[in-house]
Amino acid sequence: MKDLSSASCSTARGAIAAAVAALALAGCANYAGISSDKQLAAPETFESTQSLPVQGGQWPTLNWATQFGDPQLPQLIDEALAGNPSIAQAQARIAKASSYIETSRSALYPKVTGSYSWTRELYSANALFPPPYGGTWYSENNALVSASWDLDLWGKNQARLAMAVSQEKAAEANMQQARVTLAASVASTYNQLALLYALRDVAQREIANRNDVGRITNGRVAAGLDTNVERRTAEGNVATSQSNLTELDGQITTTRYQLGALLGKGPDRGLSIANPIVNPKFDVALPDNVPADLVSRRPDLVAARWQVESATHNIKEAKAEFFPDINLAAAFGFDAFGWSKFLQASSRQIQAGPAIHLPIFDAGYLRSQLKGRYADFDLDVANYNQTLINALNDVATQVAAIRSLDRQMGDAERALAAATSAYNLAVIRYKAGLSPQLQVLSADENRLSNEQTVTNLRMKRRDLQIGLIKALGGGFDATSTNLAIDGSGETHAAAAAPAQQPAPAQ
CATH class of the missing domain: 2.20.200.10 (Outer membrane efflux proteins (OEP))
Structure with missing residues (x-):
């Protein structure tokens, strides 16, 4: 029995010695000198106080479409989110990422x-x-x-699991981005349909006006004040307006087809959509502290941040490969x-x-693999920083466009009022025989152009408001979901700093 105990102790000592020797030998393959100095950019490093002024507004909510006063719009967005294949594709990518988590977790047991x-x-x-x-x-x-x-003494399997979790989070954030993009696309296309109907109303009023001018011309021809030249000109103008109306009807049908596709349905679904309701403009004011809060409000930024987190764990896994x-x-x-x-x-x-x-000698394979992981990390950090720059620029661009359009709107409305007054006076003078038809037609073209401009500007402003809502994240908020991530900078520190390891064997 004593001999057996001695033999067991001898075996244990041999195992310990073998383990120590293994650690020393493992030092032959090491990652000394491989690191990264790339860092995630903080929003406050980019100057934006002039471009993104504090306006005391609120961040968009998920039901932002209700604020435009058309009950059909939120229903169409909900229908699109439920049936569009792009959302189903994003959900499939999440399911695939989830399967990687289950596979990685199984390695721990x-x-x-x-x-x-x-x-x-x-x-x-x-x-x-x-x-x-x-x-x-x-x-x-x-x-x-x-x-x-x-x-898993060195945490390789744990790092692989954490990487899979980060990939799933990135996939979930990308799905949220797809939802925001789809909702904004439905609203923008719906707004385009509203614009076409507004322009159609303008065209119908123009046909009525030109028919009125035609009747005045017929009376003047009968009185010998005008000739058949003026009569044919009036008839031609009515026909031109009818042609413009027909073209708008074709554009309306095409836009309806586009809406049907966005809803994930056939083209006939677009034909059954009721005419949009155009309400007074709705203002989207910028919330306070936009740059700092934007990183958790834009799903594309959250997805890019989780991608960096995934690359960090990928580096940890590669480092663990250097150990036995x-x-x-x-x-x-x-x-x-x-x-x-x-x-x-x-x-x-x-x-x-x-x-x-x-890993005693591998001809540099493990070091080259780790260098590749650091390159992926650097790329993901650069992608995040570029996404942040694009996000700030996106918001600023929408705000600047709205400011410019508001100034244009005032000028355009004054021009329309003046052109309308000039047209009415020209018609009165033409009817009284005090001015020729050409003066009426010129005033009419000027009034029509200004009315179309005002109509386009009004609907463009709504489209810019939709774009600003999208730029602000479309109601997404990572802090209220499972996609929030610690912004303390630990990701960079863990990835870039070289960890302690056994010294290379001499």
Whole structure:
């Protein structure tokens, strides 16, 4: 018994010595000198106080479409979000990322497998086995239960799991981005439909006006004040207006088809949409502290941030590859010829022991792999920083466009009022025989152009408001979901700083 105890102690000491030797040998492959100095840009590093003034507004909510006063618009957006294939594609990508999480998590736990085999074999009488085995048929039964466990002493499997979780979060944020983009596309296309109907109303009024001028012309021709030239000119103008109306009807049908596609339905669905309701303009004021809060309000920024987090864990996994892997394995079963002794104690087979993988010399493979992971990290950081710059520019561009349009609107409305007054006076003078038809037609063209301009500007302002809502995240808020991420900068520190490791063997 004493000898057995001594033998056990000797075995333990041998295992410890082997482990120490393994750690020392592992130092032959090391990642000294491989790191990154790239950092995530903070929003406040980009000057934007002039372009993004404090206006005391509120961040958009998910039901922002109700603020435009058309009850059909929110319903169309909900229908699109429920049926558009782009959302289904994003959901499929999330499901795929979730499967990677399950696969990575399974590596943290022991694995147990069972197997059974039955073999019927005729052994040669002139080979390895002499009679009575040679020249005789035998059946061999083999049953085995095996278990293995990767100890993951250096956190490689944990890093792989964390990377998979980050990828799933990025996929979820990308789906939210797809939802915001789709909702804004539906609203913008719907606004285009409203614009076309508004222009159609203008065209119908123009037809009525030109018919009135035509009747005045017919009266003047009968009185000998005008000729058939003026009559044909008036008729031609009415026909031109009718042609413009027909063109608008074609554009309306095409836009309806586009809406049907955005809803994930056939073109006939677009034809069943009721005419839009055009309400007075709705103002979207900028909330306070836009740059700082935008990083959690824009799903594309959140997705880019999670991508950086994934790259960080990818680096940790690559660093763990420099250390030895230790896997514990054990197996128990029975193996015997025939059935009579199959499950007897003498037929037992038992295996147990650790397996150690040592990265001693790999011709630079592990270092090059780690360099590639750092390159991915640098790329993801650069992508995040560029996404942040684009996001700030997007908001500023929408705000500047709205400011410019408001100034244009005042000038355009004054021009329309003056052109309308001039047109009415020209018609009165023409009817009284005090001015020629050409003066009426000129005033009419000027009034029509100004009315179309005002109509376009009014609907463009609504479109810019939709664009600003989208630029502000479309109601998304990572802090109220499971997509919020710590912004303390730990990601960069963990990825860029070289961790301690065994010293290279001399």
